[in-house]
Amino acid sequence: MNENIINQYQIGDRIPSLITKPISRSMLALYAGASGDHNPIHIDIDFAKKAGLSDVIAHGMLVMSFIGQAMTNIFPQESIKKFDTKFISMTNINDILTCEGKVIDLELEDSLKRLFLNLLVIDESGDKKLSGSAIIELILKDEK
Amino acid sequence: MLDQKLIGKTYPEILFSVEKQRLKFFAKATQQTDPIYFDEDFAKTKGHRSILAPLTFLTTVGYEQENPYQYLEDLGIPLGSILHAKQEYTNYEPIYAGDQLRMKSKIGEIYEKKKGMLEFISFLSYYKNQKNKLVAESISTLVLRNK
Numbered sequence: 001m002n003e004n005i006i007n008q009y010q011i012g013d014r015i016p017s018l019i020t021k022p023i024s025r026s027m028l029a030l031y032a033g034a035s036g037d038h039n040p041i042h043i044d045i046d047f048a049k050k051a052g053l054s055d056v057i058a059h060g061m062l063v064m065s066f067i068g069q070a071m072t073n074i075f076p077q078e079s080i081k082k083f084d085t086k087f088i089s090m091t092n093i094n095d096i097l098t099c100e101g102k103v104i105d106l107e108l109e110d111s112l113k114r115l116f117l118n119l120l121v122i123d124e125s126g127d128k129k130l131s132g133s134a135i136i137e138l139i140l141k142d143e144k
Numbered sequence: 145m146l147d148q149k150l151i152g153k154t155y156p157e158i159l160f161s162v163e164k165q166r167l168k169f170f171a172k173a174t175q176q177t178d179p180i181y182f183d184e185d186f187a188k189t190k191g192h193r194s195i196l197a198p199l200t201f202l203t204t205v206g207y208e209q210e211n212p213y214q215y216l217e218d219l220g221i222p223l224g225s226i227l228h229a230k231q232e233y234t235n236y237e238p239i240y241a242g243d244q245l246r247m248k249s250k251i252g253e254i255y256e257k258k259k260g261m262l263e264f265i266s267f268l269s270y271y272k273n274q275k276n277k278l279v280a281e282s283i284s285t286l287v288l289r290n291k
Contacts, residue, residue, distance in 0.1 A: 021175070034166075034173035036207030039223060051224030060228035061203045065174040068199035072178065077238065083199055084232040 007140060009115055015101040018070035023058050023095045031062045058091035063130050067119050070099040075136050085119065085132035095123045101134070113138045146219065146254045146263055146288070154250040155215065160205045164241040167195045174198060184241070197239040202271060202280055203231075205247045219265070221288055229264060230285035237279040244274040252283060263288040 009015075021027070028042045037059055040047035048056045064085045071080055091097065098121065105116040119132035164184065171181035179186040180196045187195050206212065213223055239245070252266040266285040273279050 027173075030173040034169045034204075036204050036212060038207075039213070041224060047224065061200055061231065062174065064231055065198065065200045069174070069176065072199065077180075077196060077199060078235075080199060080235060082232075082234055084230070086230045087228050090227075 007113065007138065009103050009106075011103055011106055013103045015070060015074050015103075015117070018066060018073065018099040020066050020097040020099070023091060023093055023097070025056065025093060028056060028058055028062070031059055035059065035061060037061065053090070055093055058093075058095070060085075060087040060091075060130070063087070063091050063097065063121055064132075066097060067099040067101070067121050067130060067132065070101055070119075071117070071134060071136070075138070079136050079138050080134055081137050082135035083132070084134070085130050087130055088128045091123070091129050095129075097121050097123060097129060111140045113140055145260065146221075146265055148254055150219065150251050150265075151254055152250060154248070158205060158208055158247045158249075160208050160245040160247065162197060162239060162241055162243040162245060164195055166204070167197055167201070167241050170201055170204065171195075171198060174200070192238070192240065194241040197241075197243075199233070199235075200231075201239065202233070202247075202269075202282060205245060205271065206249070206269065206284075221265075221286075225289050226286045227289065228284070229287040230266075230283070232283040234281045235279075236281075237273065237277055239271075239273070239279055243279075245279070246272050253285075261290055263290060 032038050032043050041051055042056055042059050045056055100120045101117045103115050104118050107114040115136040117134040119134060121130040122128055168182045176198055180190050180192055181198050182195060184195050216223060247269050249267050249269040252268040254265050256263045264285055264287050266283050269282045270278060271280045
């Protein structure tokens with residue numbers, strides 16, 4: 001991890017977007033198994049229809065993990081102190097998600113740099129799936 | 145209608161061993177590309193104790209029960225009527241393969257929107273490791289869609 005790159009982040013800067021593969025049924029089945037969230041609304045189309053949906057929907061937590069990765073691709077995970085998300089709309093089969101993060105504020109405190117990020121996940125038509133925020137604390141190395 | 149009296153209701157502690165294989169499976173399912181999430185030797189070269197649990201891994205802890213949805217049944221909430229509305233994490237310490245976690249949870253808030261069409265219920269959870277150190281806190285908010 002290149003700390004110089006991290007320290008370059010300023011208000012208004014965006015982190016590189018992460019674009020997912022199309023959401024597939026096997027992806028949801030795999031996530032259900034790995035996470036332990038076996039809620040049939042994510043894996044059983046009959047159950048989803050009974051619940052009033054037209055098909056299964058992705059786990060919100062899977063979508064959250066994607067936006068989390070957009071951050072950990074850039075920042076060491078230990079620097080991410082706060083990570084909050086709101087699930088705005090359902091993520092459907094075949095959706096391709098774009099995960100974005102933007103620095104909206106920063107604080108400098110002794111040898112600490114604190115970044116405040118706004119997070120957003122949208123599909124190909126620009127529909128918002130998730131919005132969120134994160135607080136990232138980076139320890140600045142004394143360069144003297 | 146969810147009873148406001150439920151606010152503060154606590155749940156039995158859940159014990160959870162963070163296993164290497166489970167982390168590898170979770171990393172695969174969430175399509176992690178950084179080997180610190182699935183390759184122990186690589187993780188060690190990056191200064192980690194072992195494989196690192198990714199940001200949202202703690203979601204698995206609550207499901208580690210005979211019937212992970214029993215708490216919804218107890219509240220009279222049908223599984224098909226809820227959606228995940230919000231998820232919040234505060235992280236204090238990294239979590240690694242080999243850690244032993246204890247999770248304690250309670251009901252935080254209950255409120256409604258759209259004249260009761262939507263009811264929200266939040267669960268607060270605290271996670272400690274084998275050293276009795278608080279590693280993280282989470283708030284999960286579910287929304288109940290009333291017909």
